[in-house]
Amino acid sequence: xxxxxxxxxxGITPVRDSINAAIQELCLVSGSYVRVYHLSLYxxxxxxxxxxxxxxFGWIVExxxxxxxxxxxxxxxxxxxxxxxxxxxxxxxxxRYMQIGYKYLGFDRAPASSGEVLEITCAVxxxxxxxxxxPIRLRPVFQQAATQYATMEFHASRGDAVRANEWLxxxxxxxxxxxxxxxxxxxxxxxxxxxxxxxSTPA
Amino acid sequence: xxxFNASLKKIRRFLRDPSGKxxxxxxxxxxxxxxxxxxxxxxxxIEEVGAYPYPPQYTYCFIHDWEENYAEGDKYxxxxxxxxxxxxxxxxxxxxxxVSSDGPDDSGTRFTIPFESTFAAPADYVPMxxxxxxxxxxxxxxxxxxxxxxxxxxxxxxxxxYRTASGTPQYYWRPDLEHxxxxxxxxxxxxxxxxxxxxxxxxxxxxxxxxxxxxxSVDQSDTGMITSTVDAAGAVLVVYERLxxxxxxxxxxxxxxxxxxxxxxxxxxxxxxxRAFSVDNDGFIPSLxxxxxxxxxxxxxxxxxxxxxxxxxxxxxxxxxxxxxxLGSKLRLPSTYPRGY
Numbered sequence: 025x026x027x028x029x030x031x032x033x034x035g036i037t038p039v040r041d042s043i044n045a046a047i048q049e050l051c052l053v054s055g056s057y058v059r060v061y062h063l064s065l066y067x068x069x070x071x072x073x074x075x076x077x078x079x080x081f082g083w084i085v086e087x088x089x090x091x092x093x094x095x096x097x098x099x100x101x102x103x104x105x106x107x108x109x110x111x112x113x114x115x116x117x118x119x120r121y122m123q124i125g126y127k128y129l130g131f132d133r134a135p136a137s138s139g140e141v142l143e144i145t146c147a148v149x150x151x152x153x154x155x156x157x158x159p160i161r162l163r164p165v166f167q168q169a170a171t172q173y174a175t176m177e178f179h180a181s182r183g184d185a186v187r188a189n190e191w192l193x194x195x196x197x198x199x200x201x202x203x204x205x206x207x208x209x210x211x212x213x214x215x216x217x218x219x220x221x222x223x224s225t226p227a
Numbered sequence: 228x229x230x231f232n233a234s235l236k237k238i239r240r241f242l243r244d245p246s247g248k249x250x251x252x253x254x255x256x257x258x259x260x261x262x263x264x265x266x267x268x269x270x271x272x273i274e275e276v277g278a279y280p281y282p283p284q285y286t287y288c289f290i291h292d293w294e295e296n297y298a299e300g301d302k303y304x305x306x307x308x309x310x311x312x313x314x315x316x317x318x319x320x321x322x323x324x325x326v327s328s329d330g331p332d333d334s335g336t337r338f339t340i341p342f343e344s345t346f347a348a349p350a351d352y353v354p355m356x357x358x359x360x361x362x363x364x365x366x367x368x369x370x371x372x373x374x375x376x377x378x379x380x381x382x383x384x385x386x387x388x389y390r391t392a393s394g395t396p397q398y399y400w401r402p403d404l405e406h407x408x409x410x411x412x413x414x415x416x417x418x419x420x421x422x423x424x425x426x427x428x429x430x431x432x433x434x435x436x437x438x439x440x441x442x443x444s445v446d447q448s449d450t451g452m453i454t455s456t457v458d459a460a461g462a463v464l465v466v467y468e469r470l471x472x473x474x475x476x477x478x479x480x481x482x483x484x485x486x487x488x489x490x491x492x493x494x495x496x497x498x499x500x501x502r503a504f505s506v507d508n509d510g511f512i513p514s515l516x517x518x519x520x521x522x523x524x525x526x527x528x529x530x531x532x533x534x535x536x537x538x539x540x541x542x543x544x545x546x547x548x549x550x551x552x553x554l555g556s557k558l559r560l561p562s563t564y565p566r567g568y
Contacts, residue, residue: 041237048490053532055539070459071276080488083537098540101366101466105373112371112459123537124365124466125274126488147536149490181241185514192521204532206524 028178038181039174043160044152046173046195050166051082053201055147057161058085063129065140070112071130079148080126086145087121096121096131096142104132118142169199229492231259231474232481238496241519242503242510249510250503253476260473262498262523263487267362270530271468272491274365275358279463280421281411282342283355290315290339301356304406305339335391345418352390354408358469361407366466369396369411370419371459376400382412389413399463411463419461494526 029035051057059079063072074081087096099120104111111132117140118131129144150161162170176191196202238255239245267273286300295302309316316322317337320330335350336343344353367374377398382389392413399409471487474480485492497519504516 038240045493049493049526049529052490053529053536055536073276080490082533084540086540097542098538100538105366105368109373110371112368112464124276125468126272128274128276130276130466149488152489177241180515180518181243183243183512183515185512185518188518189521192518192525196525201529204525204528206521206528 038177040153042174042177043170045177046170047160047162047166048080048149048152049173050162050169050199050201051147051149053204054166054199055082055085056163056166057148057150058145059148061144061146063142063144064138065118065131065135065142066138067136068115068134070132070134071124071128073127074129075127076148079150082147082149084121084123084129084144084146088143088145089117089140090143091140092117094119098122099132101130108132166199169195172198229485229489230482231256231485234259234492234496234499235481238499238503241496241500244510249508250506252478254506255499255503256474256476256481258499258502259495261502263471263495265498266491266494266523266527266530267470269527270534271362272488272530272534273471274466274468276464276466277358278459279355279465281355281415281418281462282345282353285341285356288340303341303354303356306337344414349391349414352402352410353414354402354406354410355463357407357409357465358467359407360469360472361467362470363468364465365468366464367399368459368464369415370461371464374399374411374463377412386412396463417461421462491526491530494523494530497522497526 029039057079061074061076061081063074084098087098088094089096094117096118097120099107100122101124104120104122108114112134114133115136116133117135118133120132121142121144122130122132124130153160160167172191172195176188176195179185179191180188193205196205235252235255238259239247239250242250244250283303284301285303287298287302288305289295289298289302290304290306292304292308295304306315306317308314309322311322318330318333320333323330333350336347337350338344338347341353341355364376367376374396375398377400379400379402382398382400386392389412393416394413396411396413396415398412400412401409471485474485487495500519501516501523504510504512504519
């Protein structure tokens with residue numbers, strides 16, 4: 025690719041953009057990259073908006089209160105309001121958490137005093153890398169898929185939809201994400217050597 | 228976070244039209260707005276938490292329809308348009324005045340600014356405004372107790388005086404979808420004053436308000452409701468889904484950070500490219516249109532998978548809820564037990 029993309033920051037930008045898009049999609053679907061967020065709780069606060077400096081919040085894998093040595097259960101606002109309509113009026117160390125959108129967290133209940141810290145293990149989506157020295161957060165098999173994604177976008181940027189589709193299929197197969205393809209739902213799987221599935225028992 | 232200009236540059240690379248000779252930037256901007264609306268309507272990714280003080284606070288109050296476009300922020304249209312001649316009337320006896328001076332008495336006081344309703348017996352309901360991009364409500368509470376939605380018809384059948392009844396709110400209803408308003412039923416009879424100061428709204432001090440840790444404390448303040456420092460006690464708390472803001476036609480704003488997660492931008496770019504290659508101009512290429520359509524749909528499926536992943540840590544059981552008993556931390560044996568030698 026050296027004759028197409030110069031090995032400079034500006035020259036490599038299209039490749040870098042493609043790889044960033046691939047990394048984010050792979051982590052978004054697989055949850056393969058996990059980091060811990062430390063959330064300090066405040067008195068009488070139910071809802072918190074998180075701010076991630078290095079990564080994008082995906083979802084919570086585990087929510088641990090180290091002080092109480094207690095694992096919080098997951099719930100959601102609808103379930104919570106059905107199970108305990110007065111949850112907003114209750115105070116105490118939280119037992120359950122809920123994720124709202126991609127940046128809010130809520131807790132059942134609000135702590136009576138500030139000071140507790142939750143260790144929240146989260147699947148995250150890495151920020152776009154911008155330098156050669158930035159770490160790439162991908163397993164080897166996903167690294168191969170990311171290069172195929174970049175090749176797909178290269179062909180798409182040259183106006184070759186046929187080859188772009190070929191590389192798109194390779195990318196999805198390597199990543200094990202064929203189920204995301206919209207035409208996947210039209211495939212039918214049958215046992216045997218191409219023989220039609222026996223749909224009724226012969227008399 | 229990215230900007231529209233950064234995405235526009237990428238889109239132009241795939242279009243092979245760096246100088247905009249085939250697709251104008253404005254066409255791509257409108258395609259972008261369409262694409263993001265499609266994706267977020269299908270996926271519903273943006274959810275927010277907000278608290279609304281009562282009585283509601285509006286940035287502007289106006290009377291005639293034409294005034295609306297000269298105001299910004301939260302806008303309240305006061306009084307009543309008389310459709311027969313386009314004028315605005317305050318009381319129902321006014322339209323009939325030229326026929327008879329014995330028009331109907333009004334049952335209460337008309338107000339022009341909603342907070343006035345708390346100092347009189349209002350003749351009509353007091354509407355509260357929702358977020359400008361509000362899409363669906365997930366949860367609502369008044370004074371930290373849940374309130375449920377109800378249709379205007381159901382309410383009217385149960386209580387003919389529903390427009391003016393006061394007490395502790397049990398329900399909320401929406402007069403229509405266009406005005407982006409909701410109304411509490413009954414109207415709160417006790418008020419917890421939570422006046423917003425400009426300094427509060429723009430305050431970024433840790434520890435103030437509903438939101439504790441904010442990277443963008445002003446993200447809702449100029450187009451929707453004021454939420455930053457409202458306490459949920461004595462106020463309405465709403466958890467809701469919203470749609471993204473359109474990219475404005477003023478290109479001076481195109482370098483502003485978009486209020487969307489970075490990992491969604493690739494899919495909006497794909498949706499924009501799908502639309503660009505569908506346009507009836509020299510750039511109409513069906514094969515590339517179809518390719519980018521597939522990429523967009525893969526993105527939508529990826530985002531739906533992401534939303535399912537968020538529920539992975541749930542404990543599901545059929546029937547009665549699972550009885551989970553935990554040992555309290557004081558009852559637990561120490562991690563060093565039994566001691567090894």
